[in-house]
Amino acid sequence: MKKEMNRNKKPFEIRTDLAVEERESFPGDGGEISGVSLREWTEPESRIKMTEVRILNERGSAAMRKPVGVYLTLEIDSMTNKDESELALISEELSRQILRHAVGLLAEAPRSGPIHILIAGLGNPSVTPDSLGPKVARKLQITRQLEHQYGNHFCQSQNLPVISAIVPGVMAQTGMETSEILTGILRETHPHLLIAVDALAARSVRRLGTTIQITDTGIHPGSGVGNHRHSLTRESLGIPVLAIGVPTVVGAAAIIHDTVSCLTNALLSSPATQGLGSYLDGLTPEEQYQLIRELLEPEFGSLYVTPPDADELISTVSATVSEGINQALFDIPKIISDIG
Amino acid sequence: MKKEMNRNKKPFEIRTDLAVEERESFPGDGGEISGVSLREWTEPESRIKMTEVRILNERGSAAMRKPVGVYLTLEIDSMTNKDESELALISEELSRQILRHAVGLLAEAPRSGPIHILIAGLGNPSVTPDSLGPKVARKLQITRQLEHQYGNHFCQSQNLPVISAIVPGVMAQTGMETSEILTGILRETHPHLLIAVDALAARSVRRLGTTIQITDTGIHPGSGVGNHRHSLTRESLGIPVLAIGVPTVVGAAAIIHDTVSCLTNALLSSPATQGLGSYLDGLTPEEQYQLIRELLEPEFGSLYVTPPDADELISTVSATVSEGINQALFDIPKIISDIG
Amino acid sequence: MKKEMNRNKKPFEIRTDLAVEERESFPGDGGEISGVSLREWTEPESRIKMTEVRILNERGSAAMRKPVGVYLTLEIDSMTNKDESELALISEELSRQILRHAVGLLAEAPRSGPIHILIAGLGNPSVTPDSLGPKVARKLQITRQLEHQYGNHFCQSQNLPVISAIVPGVMAQTGMETSEILTGILRETHPHLLIAVDALAARSVRRLGTTIQITDTGIHPGSGVGNHRHSLTRESLGIPVLAIGVPTVVGAAAIIHDTVSCLTNALLSSPATQGLGSYLDGLTPEEQYQLIRELLEPEFGSLYVTPPDADELISTVSATVSEGINQALFDIPKIISDIG
């Protein structure tokens, strides 16, 4: 039984911002994790594979190291090889899912007047793999300035949502926490919902630019390529936060970890080397870390793996995500008034 | 006498953000304008020509169409042809002048704890000639995050200023007035002084990238390449505002106007054509406008003239200005403690 | 009759790379110019207005200050306000016209083996309004490397054109004439047709980003935003050259000229000022130049007017043009084999 227990632990901590990857790291494909539900399906219109991880309670939250809430992922094989009509299908599916979640979150929020949504493009505009959020924010169709130009009721009279956007930058550039900047803006402009778009770190290279995660839990400390220090959540900001992210980097530590795992499994699979495999497998995470700690020293920890076509990848993904957000937001007033 | 009166008016309104150009547009070089004082000198160390225009009262303000306050300009022949040591001289002179003004403004502000200065890089980062402010802000040395990392008194203990910076973007991108974003950030972070950096519109092409204006009056509606709608001033924000600007565009309207002026003067200078010159010169601004209104139709009005090397110009000027701000800010704690 | 004669001259020389603008500068809309034919129509599918100027002989060439050949223009109201389906219509029309001209030029060229076309993206990649050619070249679908990877007959076996592309840079960056670089590449790689893409200078601001010119005469000294010094033509290079250009700048001199013209016409239109108008109109180009020569001094001459959204304009136009070239090139092998 020792082996089973050992396989249950995570060797040494490899960060992933994707709930679906955290879920995969638990052994036994069909296995249940207490406090976590999993649902998988394929959307009929787009043929996109969907996975919904729900963290139901504190127990699930502790196991998954992520807050209670819903984490939806769209899995596409690759965005960079798609033509425009295929990218349009992805945008549309993304739009439907954002719409569904946004409407749900808005229904819970006290509100008067037209719906106002603020989009925050998180990350560093000057660092290619961290620039997804800023690039998405810069491509959005903004409407709030129309209220300044044509009067306070213009958007409502036209059945338009009130949309604003901000690229807050990162702390090394601003000296301010993103949460400080957003809190200030929320106080002045009173949006009903924040949509935070961010580049994510994944564990597996095959996730780069192929997975879109939507979650109603907002942004948490330690997440994102730039490693946010403070949370952006309903609790901290006072309005619901929908977070949309796409992995653009894999930490170098994840590759080291994968090498050790792969080696362990290869050794375990042959009778001749099973003993060596068991030895590696039997080590505690701390012992494994000791073996390769030289590689995990400070400078290495801050490195990440990114594909050679990162500039093109970010360009395609940001166009697809901004299109999805645009479509969803412009459908919201119609849906809400139908409901209302 | 009619002619004298006519020459006193501005033919049709050509916008300039430079007080020194507004001053030049009044006839008679040595002439006095009531409520406006003018001082010119050459700085001994840098050999840079300085001009200080002081608008002393409402009368001067009405004549100059600018708020009461001090407008200092550094005039350099051209930044793009300078080598690094010459650019360093400019940065140093700029630093001295910013330091002098910033210390003056801070002396008036109530304050406890270490000096905290917020720099706002105004303008559109995606439009080359409007990207001066964002580029300057991105090159500054920021310190406020050190307080987050090492504790609240870190900067004071190290005799460092607390420096933060923001690139708020423009209303078409954010849906928000710059004043809304800055007000929110001021409420959260409580700086003692705002330094606003912006690309300016000049009347004369020879001002492009050659003049730096420093003013204690802040930013006013209609100023800047992006035409700010709301003011950023001590009155509107509650803290002193030092504005630093460099002209990067000339409105196409200014060129049309210069053509008419040039033609008028040329005709006036010859006895044979003096009559025609007098005719043009005798026209009211409205009549002049009627004559060439076809060229001033909407689409034309939004065009500007920019030099072919705008990308390089912005790059050089933003490096020089950010260096000047950096030097000034890191000298402030020393100066203030000497005074205090 | 003096007046008629005077109206026939061009006041002072304002450069335009568009044959259609040069043609417009001759008075009398329906007027014939010896050696120049003009045809205008609207394409049924795209509803795009087409103008074809044919310079038939040396007399036409002297009058138009452009070489003998065909100059076709597509006139679109504005590319920046179009949605994707409208831009696709423009690309398709452009594709049809390029295909027609390219097939005509290839029919005249001696050739064995598969059709090989080299595209040169002229201009300075680092100067926004001059970067159209480089941006188009970088977005093309290239196939010649497939011959390197899969063997010499790969493209022919797949019915693909052999496509290569080069961004030669400008002489200030390379120290070489574009013609030197291209001559060298032609000697090594033996394409059958050169397509040269370049940003153009227009006289009228309404042409910026709205007109696409296709000509079989190649590139001539003094043309383009960067002012090419040597020609790229069948005579100089030994293979036919199709040039595709879009105006992205208007020389500041053109605006000065338009101001004088506008003023002259306004003065002529009223009995009270007709004398003054006649005076201006009666001046020779040299006399007009003398009147405003101060404005046309060296530094001013190198300035140009560009719209505030130049970055976005170049991005949209380069995508549309590269799409049009791509479509045309991939249709060529089919057309040629149908003909052959």
Next chain:
Amino acid sequence: MKKEMNRNKKPFEIRTDLAVEERESFPGDGGEISGVSLREWTEPESRIKMTEVRILNERGSAAMRKPVGVYLTLEIDSMTNKDESELALISEELSRQILRHAVGLLAEAPRSGPIHILIAGLGNPSVTPDSLGPKVARKLQITRQLEHQYGNHFCQSQNLPVISAIVPGVMAQTGMETSEILTGILRETHPHLLIAVDALAARSVRRLGTTIQITDTGIHPGSGVGNHRHSLTRESLGIPVLAIGVPTVVGAAAIIHDTVSCLTNALLSSPATQGLGSYLDGLTPEEQYQLIRELLEPEFGSLYVTPPDADELISTVSATVSEGINQALFDIPKIISDIG
């Protein structure tokens, strides 16, 4: 003895463009490799550590998998943390070394008239870590155009070198081998020396942006971030080629390899696990590859590790390298005439 032999082999092939890293991969620090000489010293002026690897004959070439020739490396701790005066020291040292090598190579070349040097900035300008060469080439001071402007003997009369530069792009963008483009340009413009600047792949992350390699062997197939397919050498081009490179990426395969090595060494160092370590160490490269082949599948092989500040790193390194080249080239005419 088996162990000694095993330690002599390279586990599975990890590419490095640095001769100094290839040399380090041989065991035994002081050990001699037949046909390879090694010299290390510290330059007195700059305090920069220098290593010169000389591959003397075919035997050394086979062992090092690099051509016969001289490979000089400057090792700097980090360029991104340096201030301007420290970067100037690096540029100056680089300048001295380039000057020494360039003069040596030019001495062997037949030549009449002034010295003409062509610099090729290799790599993809649109992919950040591969854009070092293009960025360096764009920052150089070019002089050959002065001969076009002021006559053929201008540079010689001013004691200036004739300098030209080209950014040929990569085959996926041009459809042409870099060697085809350069051969064509050489034929037209006849330079005496080619300096090729390129981003390199290293094995160790600590080399990123910290090592500059100068070699008189030119560029060889399989080298560089973009993996050149054809050589650029004196043999292939007919003129001497000085190659200057800086590592900007580490292949992900190198990290996997380092993990296995690190694990092996850690296991060998403890008596309890020595047996397991010996097992891993005793495997042939093929057996090691089999164990982790899953991680080395195609998609993974094309990934590389790059630091989060790659954009800033490339900007600093390209400025330093271009400054070093500029200084060296402008000193060449003086040195040569002193010698001559």
